[in-house]
Amino acid sequence: MKLLALVGSGIKTISHLTEEAKGYITSCDSVLYLVNEPLLEGYIKKLAKTSRSLEPAYVRQTDRKSGYGNIAQEIIDELNRVCSVCVVIYGHPCVFATPGLLAISSLNVDVKTVICPGISALDCLFADLRFDPANGGTQTFDATEYLLYDKIIDTSAHIVIYQIGMVGNLGLPTNKVNLDAICFVKNKLLALYDKNKTAIIYESALYPGTTPKIFEFELSELEKQDLSPISTLYIPPNNKKMEPDALALNLLT
């Protein structure tokens, strides 16, 4: 039976690669990868029997959606050629990583599939900002999705808005920010939060021995922040004390 292993490399280069992921990289007939850092690419080449980047399939298109379709097709083609394929995707292979899931959903039942989780940017954020996502709950949104749709935010929860630097950009990642879209998101948030509400722009560390970027600012100044394609917006919970549901309290044992 053929095998497709979809593994996450984590965010911090080499450091976050699990032993399980390394096992698939070294053992599979072919390794395809879409990673976030050149040294990690070198490391995969060092470990794998044969490997190649999925980047050309991705950048052939100007929009991300078509790029994802190309990558999925390339994975399937490779699986038709060899018995076992490992696909390495940076971060977690199911978080902001449509291509692998798209490929898996297109496969027939005769292919064994395995997904090995990786450390995502969200995992790094919990650790670097030192909070427990279960304490008050956590809501996560893609910035462009939040821009477009009326998502309901619970201000008593931790709010994480991914890819704030790429809000309103459906093309390939670029450092050019869409200020109008950022201001639109800001105004939506200011309808819920005080304008002096402190928020954080967060960027995970990509290299072992380096530190993450953590910038605190007032939400009303969102568009003035230095944003990059890897920036995440974090808004801590409001401190308003919540009262438990009286009926529900009776259910506690």
Added chain:
Amino acid sequence: MELLDAVEMLAKNPLLDLSVLDDAIATRQLIELYKDSSTLNLRALIAQKRTFSDMSHVATI
């Protein structure tokens, strides 16, 4: 020592001092960016210097 080997050493031993980079084949600029945790500039510089892909799928600097 290659830069990849130095970074692999740092990954395997987080207690190691960053001076290990001084022994790697790396420019002063690269070492300074690394020590300043200037992640995106560092990534761009490594991509320029080596035969790796240019990482245009994740960011352009």
